[in-house]
Amino acid sequence: MKRATLMSGSSSQFDASGSALGYIYQCQMALLLALRKDDDPSLAVSIEKIDDITFENNGTAYQRLQTKHQVVPGSVTDASADVWKTIRIWSEEIASSKLVPDKTLLFLLTTGSAKAESALAYLRGDGERQPQTARSMLESTAEQSDSKVIKKAFATYSRLTQSQRTSLFEAIHVLDRSPTAVEVRPLLIRELRLSAEQQHRNALADRLEGWWLEQVISHLTSPANIPIPVERILAQVVEISRQFHRDCLPDDFLTVDVPPEDCPANDVRRFVRQLELIGIKTDRIRAAQEDFYRAVAQRSRWVKDSLIDLPELAAFETRLHVAWKAMFDLMVEALSDCRLEDEQRKQGWNLYNWAQTQAPANCGLWVRPQFQASYMTTGSFHILADKDPPRIGWHPDHTNRLSTNTPQGS
Numbered sequence: 001m002k003r004a005t006l007m008s009g010s011s012s013q014f015d016a017s018g019s020a021l022g023y024i025y026q027c028q029m030a031l032l033l034a035l036r037k038d039d040d041p042s043l044a045v046s047i048e049k050i051d052d053i054t055f056e057n058n059g060t061a062y063q064r065l066q067t068k069h070q071v072v073p074g075s076v077t078d079a080s081a082d083v084w085k086t087i088r089i090w091s092e093e094i095a096s097s098k099l100v101p102d103k104t105l106l107f108l109l110t111t112g113s114a115k116a117e118s119a120l121a122y123l124r125g126d127g128e129r130q131p132q133t134a135r136s137m138l139e140s141t142a143e144q145s146d147s148k149v150i151k152k153a154f155a156t157y158s159r160l161t162q163s164q165r166t167s168l169f170e171a172i173h174v175l176d177r178s179p180t181a182v183e184v185r186p187l188l189i190r191e192l193r194l195s196a197e198q199q200h201r202n203a204l205a206d207r208l209e210g211w212w213l214e215q216v217i218s219h220l221t222s223p224a225n226i227p228i229p230v231e232r233i234l235a236q237v238v239e240i241s242r243q244f245h246r247d248c249l250p251d252d253f254l255t256v257d258v259p260p261e262d263c264p265a266n267d268v269r270r271f272v273r274q275l276e277l278i279g280i281k282t283d284r285i286r287a288a289q290e291d292f293y294r295a296v297a298q299r300s301r302w303v304k305d306s307l308i309d310l311p312e313l314a315a316f317e318t319r320l321h322v323a324w325k326a327m328f329d330l331m332v333e334a335l336s337d338c339r340l341e342d343e344q345r346k347q348g349w350n351l352y353n354w355a356q357t358q359a360p361a362n363c364g365l366w367v368r369p370q371f372q373a374s375y376m377t378t379g380s381f382h383i384l385a386d387k388d389p390p391r392i393g394w395h396p397d398h399t400n401r402l403s404t405n406t407p408q409g410s
Contacts, residue, residue: 018071021181025069026052028184029109031212033065035191035237037230044227047216051089056227061104064090068110073180076112078119078141081149083108087138088153090172094164095156101164101171109175123174135169195241203305207240207250248370249308252301253294263289271386273402277395278348288382295379308367316367317391320380323365324392327354332396348394355381355394 030053034045037055043062046054051064066086068076076083086108093099114120119137122130142154160168179187188209189201196204215228243250263286271292275285302308331347338344359365359381360374367376384391395401 018069021071022067022069025181025184026067027212027216028181028188029053029065029067029178030216031209031233032184032188032191034228034230034233035188038234041229041231041234043230045230045233046225046227047219049225049227054227055230061099063105063107064099065107065109068108068112069181070111071180073111073113073177076110076114076120076176078138079145079147079150080112081147082110083120083138084142084147084150084153087168088156090168091153091157091160094168095159101167104171105173106168106171107173107175109178111178111180112176114174114176120174120176123169123172124176125173131169131172132166134172135165192237192241195237196244199306200244203250203307204237204240204244206305207243207252208237211236211240244307245370247368249302249368251298251371251373253298254373254375256294256297258290258293262293269386270388270390270402271382274385274390274393274395274398275352277393277398277401278345278352280349280352288378291375291379292382292386293379294375295383298376299380313367317380317384319365320359320377320384321391323359323362324355324381324384327351328392335396344396348396348398352394 026047030045030047033053033055034043037043042057044056046056050056050061052067053065054061055063066089068082068086090099090101090106094101108120108123114124119134119141122128122134122137139154142150142157145151145154157165185205189205192201192204192208195201212233215232219225219228240250242248267285267289269292271288272285275288280288299308299313303310303313328351331351335344335347356378360377363369363372365377366372367380381392385393390398390402393399393402
């Protein structure tokens with residue numbers, strides 16, 4: 001398949017940045033083109049299976065694309081090596097009956113520009129399309145060329161019958177001046193314009209591209225190499241876009257692995273010390289560390305993506321504090337004048353269990369009505385317990401027990 005054109009003036013003969021960018025470009029264009037197939041969601045897309053990008057219909061190749069990405073777009077001529085490599089690939093496929101050009105559209109997608117009245121210009125999809133004129137011009141170019149690449153490609157092409165050559169050029173469409181890897185992102189966001197408000201489209205695109213990368217990796221590593229249904233891509237856009245409605249938020253950290261450094265064995269952070277005061281054991285402390293990490297990371301990303309503002313988070317924390325205060329006051333009243341440490345720890349343990357089990361099920365304690373991930377409620381309780389001074393605590397005497405002189409974690 002194609003390999004991307006390297007940037008001129010590369011600093012090293014081993015520089016593979018252009019090739020790497022070429023593969024990224026394939027993935028980008030596959031997603032962008034799939035989003036434009038919303039009028040025919042029965043199609044499926046594959047990458048590096050039959051061609052660089054292939055759209056299939058019920059297992060039959062419907063459209064095949066060769067992508068040619070130039071880091072610095074220039075002109076693409078009738079004698080360009082990329083053009084003839086593509087012709088050789090398709091000619092070999094026709095000769096082996098793997099490609100029937102009468103039934104498949106063939107696209108040469110390049111970021112380069114074809115000159116006016118060149119063979120490639122006559123293969124564009126506009127009103128000046130003249131595929132057989134282009135064929136004659138390219139055959140003439142090959143006959144006069146000394147390029148080994150062109151000679152090899154032309155030898156393969158020459159083994160086709162006249163009818164096969166005619167069909168090949170009728171099927172070829174040149175898409176020159178295509179967007180570069182840098183230019184694809186704005187086009188992707190434009191395709192999402194009806195799926196989210198303008199201020200949220202970048203965040204939506206980020207999450208869609210992250211999901212798409214996972215799909216591509218699975219597609220490329222699967223022995224079956226099953227194509228990805230366009231319908232699945234369109235459905236994912238709808239699913240992600242729902243998270244950007246006013247009463248919801250995207251959940252980016254539910255299944256994310258928490259880094260080991262955020263769950264240290266000897267954690268001196270204030271919220272962990274609060275748990276130790278009431279006798280919470282190792283496994284539940286680890287769960288608390290994970291909830292704390294996810295809540296902090298998710299809230300930070302929401303703020304970064306302008307999906308929520310600090311006053312709304314403050315209001316959310318106030319609701320948590322009010323609910324905690326009501327339960328804490330009940331606990332203190334039940335203890336009355338009891339100063340037995342075991343009983344105080346037990347009551348604090350019960351309060352913490354409420355925050356872990358009952359509070360997350362209370363819709364009044366959700367950050368938004370349709371965001372129901374429990375780690376946000378439990379993790380935000382830990383955030384309040386970690387403040388200096390702490391806004392909440394579990395042990396009845398937590399304020400006095402937490403010495404401000406004790407070293408705090410980050």
